Amino acid sequence: MEVEAATLLGKYIGAGLAAIAMGGAGIGIGQVVGSYLSGALRNPAAAKEQTAMLFMGIAFAEAMGIFGFLIAMLLMFAV
Amino acid sequence: MAVSEQPEAEGGLSIHPMEQFEIAPLFGGGELGLLTITNSTMWMALMLAAVSALLILGMRGRALVPTRVQSIAEILYGFVREMVTDVLGEEGVKVFPYIFTLFIFILFSNLLGLIPYSFAVTSHIAITGVMAGLVFCTVIVLGFVKNGIGFLKMFWLGDAPLALRPVLAMIEVISFFVRPLSHSIRLAGNIMAGHAVLKVFAAFVPALSIFGIVPMALMVAITGLEVLVACVQAYIFAILTCIYLKDALQPAHH
Numbered sequence: 035m036e037v038e039a040a041t042l043l044g045k046y047i048g049a050g051l052a053a054i055a056m057g058g059a060g061i062g063i064g065q066v067v068g069s070y071l072s073g074a075l076r077n078p079a080a081a082k083e084q085t086a087m088l089f090m091g092i093a094f095a096e097a098m099g100i101f102g103f104l105i106a107m108l109l110m111f112a113v
Numbered sequence: 114m115a116v117s118e119q120p121e122a123e124g125g126l127s128i129h130p131m132e133q134f135e136i137a138p139l140f141g142g143g144e145l146g147l148l149t150i151t152n153s154t155m156w157m158a159l160m161l162a163a164v165s166a167l168l169i170l171g172m173r174g175r176a177l178v179p180t181r182v183q184s185i186a187e188i189l190y191g192f193v194r195e196m197v198t199d200v201l202g203e204e205g206v207k208v209f210p211y212i213f214t215l216f217i218f219i220l221f222s223n224l225l226g227l228i229p230y231s232f233a234v235t236s237h238i239a240i241t242g243v244m245a246g247l248v249f250c251t252v253i254v255l256g257f258v259k260n261g262i263g264f265l266k267m268f269w270l271g272d273a274p275l276a277l278r279p280v281l282a283m284i285e286v287i288s289f290f291v292r293p294l295s296h297s298i299r300l301a302g303n304i305m306a307g308h309a310v311l312k313v314f315a316a317f318v319p320a321l322s323i324f325g326i327v328p329m330a331l332m333v334a335i336t337g338l339e340v341l342v343a344c345v346q347a348y349i350f351a352i353l354t355c356i357y358l359k360d361a362l363q364p365a366h367h
Contacts, residue, residue: 086199086352093349097295100302107305111131 055102062095223343256361
């Protein structure tokens with residue numbers, strides 16, 4: 035019983051810690067979009083062609099956070 | 114996913130955000146087999162019906178001045194085609210049907226999944242994993258067919274200093290093999306997280322009685338955000354497919 039309770043506790047603490055990764059993803063996405071915006075305001079004519087790059091950058095920055103989310107999900111429901 | 118492990122919350126507030134992703138057989142109970150018709154199957158069939166209605170019935174008139182439905186179909190087609198030719202150039206038209214299929218499948222499953230009481234097909238890694246794995250296999254097969262053994266030059270960066278090249282090659286190989294993982298989990302994770310958030314907020318509404326209007330208003334706003342996420346994720350999946358296929362079709366420009 036003791037071991038089971040400790041496992042449950044560890045699971046939830048681990049899932050919470052893994053959620054910190056999403057914060058990193060948030061910082062990354064903010065950085066990407068902020069840089070895009072400052073560049074786009076300096077040169078609005080060139081901004082439109084770079085929207086694909088913007089979404090790509092967001093996707094790559096987000097991937098790391100999603101990995102953390104996946105770990106949290108695995109801890110909650112699979113382990 | 115197993116929901117039974119979740120502890121019961123006290124005070125009448127019971128939140129089961131993952132319950133909505135459970136796969137259940139549609140007709141009767143029983144075991145889940147390989148060919149069992151499940152709710153996932155049903156929503157995929159509905160998605161197929163919606164896509165067919167838009168793209169086949171909508172385009173049936175082939176009018177010079179399009180009707181509303183026909184112009185939606187034309188906008189979708191033109192949007193994806195422009196995206197493919199932007200990234201892959203004119204020879205990318207050969208892989209356009211594949212990317213258009215992926216885009217339309219993901220877009221419609223995401224949007225259908227936003228209907229209350231519906232089932233989000235793309236929230237399952239089993240579905241997105243198959244799509245991302247097929248993209249990964251397509252890149253490898255196309256790359257070796259088109260470039261032969263020269264496809265491996267993708268990992269050996271010619272313009273880097275010689276001493277650095279083995280290290281860079283290792284990083285490139287690792288990032289190449291992580292691609293299907295991040296490609297699939299990005300889509301499934303985004304859709305799953307969005308629906309789970311909606312479910313959590315939905316549980317607050319009856320618990321707060323009259324003040325439940327606050328989470329209710331928030332839910333409306335989040336639903337709007339989810340519509341945006343549904344479209345953006347379909348776009349990201351499709352454009353990443355284009356970029357990965359670019360490695361196979363034009364490795365020199367890597």
